[in-house]
């Protein structure tokens with residue numbers, strides 16, 4: 335009985351994940367920072383970027399780069415850092431976790447260093 339419950343919960347989670355990915359694709363855009371395409375920006379997106387940069391995961395479709403490149407200069411380790419800073423609730427100057435259309439991938443640029451750390 336417990337096994338059946340686990341299977342049902344797993345199936346529901348998969349259906350929710352698929353529907354979230356489908357809704358993003360159907361809307362013709364993406365969520366900036368959502369590198370793994372599950373519809374939310376969490377630490378797993380940082381891991382996905384790191385895996386691509388370490389060539390442990392491929393990005394044949396370019397979707398990870400498109401969603402993970404939060405500052406618009408190509409996918410690099412700074413994008414992972416910016417997402418981590420977003421998760422730590424620093425100012426969100428790169429509009430991480432906001433929806434952008436694929437046909438109009440406007441990427442607002444900061445006018446100064448957005449994440450200058452305060453001196454302690």
Ligand SMILES: [Ca+2]
Pocket residue numbers: 367368369370371372373374375376378379
């Ligand atoms: Ca995600």
Ligand SMILES: [Ca+2]
Pocket residue numbers: 402403404405406407408409410412413
């Ligand atoms: Ca970048």
